[in-house]
Amino acid sequence: MPQTVRGVIARSKKAPTELVDVVIPDPGARDVVVDIKACGVCHTDLAYREGGINDEYPFLLGHEAAGIVESVGSDVTHVAVGDFVILNWRAVCGECRACKRGRPWYCFNTFNASAPMTLTDGTELTPALGIGAFADKTLVHELQCTKVDPSVDPAVAGLLGCGVMAGLGAAMNTGGVGRGDSVAVIGCGGVGDAAIAGAKLAGATKIIAIDRDANKLEWAKDLGATHTIDGSAVDDIVAAVQELTDGNGADVVVDAVGRPETYETAFYARDLAGVVVLVGVPTPEMKLELPLVDFFSRGGALKSSWYGDCLPERDFPMLIDLYQQGRLPLEKFVTERVGLTDIEAAFDAMHKGTVLRSVVEL
CATH class of the missing domain: 3.40.50.720 (NAD(P)-binding Rossmann-like Domain)
Structure with a gap:
């Protein structure tokens, strides 16, 4: 059954963000519902709000995230319910000309969820970078999920989803x-x-x-x-x-x-x-x-x-291992931990340059 969760949207160009009810549809055959645990506040989210990406409003913001797989579609094999995952926006297809030439980090046909998330009135949402993780839960394609060690702090792990990896x-x-x-x-x-x-x-x-x-x-x-x-x-x-x-x-x-x-x-x-x-x-x-x-x-x-020419399945687990060995101080990038109601304040702190990363914890 579809479920309703909280999510932060940008309804129109330069308008303040809003915390609203978001409807998550049942996952399609290769879709996954992820219970979000933490999501970094990235400059790209601000660019979406300001109209710097495109005009496909309303946007469901947030993309630099980690969480736990809650449910999966009928054909999902890449992850399982209960897996701790970092979300990525370059789920390589393996079939496009870049992938076939051995350059999958340039994949031209990355995967996203098969159905849109919506507002309660049925208005379709455009998820930021195909993720939309300023929300209690989100819907993504299975290949947008990279399984990593569940003992890692989600606020730290999620940073690899975008800016730090870049x-x-x-x-x-x-x-x-x-x-x-x-x-x-x-x-x-x-x-x-x-x-x-x-x-x-x-x-x-x-x-x-x-x-x-x-x-x-x-x-x-x-x-x-x-x-x-x-x-x-x-x-x-x-x-x-x-x-x-x-x-x-x-x-x-x-x-x-x-x-x-x-x-x-x-x-x-x-x-x-x-x-x-x-x-x-x-x-x-x-x-x-x-x-x-x-x-x-x-x-x-x-x-x-x-995206740092990364391959999430190769790079995310390796970098988490290096962090756990004390060789990569990812925790130093987490300047503050905030809630879903604090996005505008986090954008302001980003603009002033007083943080490396604000991270939303759920």
Whole structure:
């Protein structure tokens, strides 16, 4: 039977979020109902509310989540009732051209639930990134669930569902950071600091954190940065990075902001054969203008990182294991624990830069 739960929606562009009743339909053949235990408040949720993703309102917000499988459809084999899972928004299909070419992290045909969740009047909801986890329960495809050790704090585990995975993967997967590399990270919020933690885990020996906020630079040092650059106090960030890297620039530069000016800084702050990774999300109106000869004059690579180029079934259990071994301090990303009625306050804290992550606990 369908069930009614609480959920947080964005009803229209820029309107405050609302806590409303949400109807969860019976799971389809390959669907799963997940009892949500915790869900991080990600900037992407704010972007949905503000109309920065699309206009398919109303949105059921929340996507960076962990919970327990409550019920499953008739053909589900991937998980079972009672499993503790992290939800993901890239449930790879295995059949599209990217998957068949051995690049499933670029899957063009990811799976979502077969039926929509609705308001009590029948209005269909668009779940954020196909998940919609600012709710007591949500409905997803079975392959959106990755089973992990149930002893892990859900508030910590859920962070791998989006932002922290994006940053870790930007350094480890997309950037290919290796032992002895130098790494610079522009923007030290949750994603940037996760890139710093990933660079440390991968064996980088020089990790340079760049931000204009002194508190964020302190967070970055706590997560592995060996050097910091205060962008508000330095005239030439590129020169500052070069000074710290024997005049060469960094082997890998991660732009966790996603603005033309930060990307230009990343482009010139890398070594001549270095890698630039864009993981910060730009908005459609942004333009980049650089001399074409400067592209020609450098080798290396310019890459964009989608979800940290992760494979949830490969990466989530591995990263949870590293956390349990004390090698990956995921708990440091949880700044505060809030409730479903606190989403607007969490958005405000995110905007002010006073948190790495607010996490909704249910």
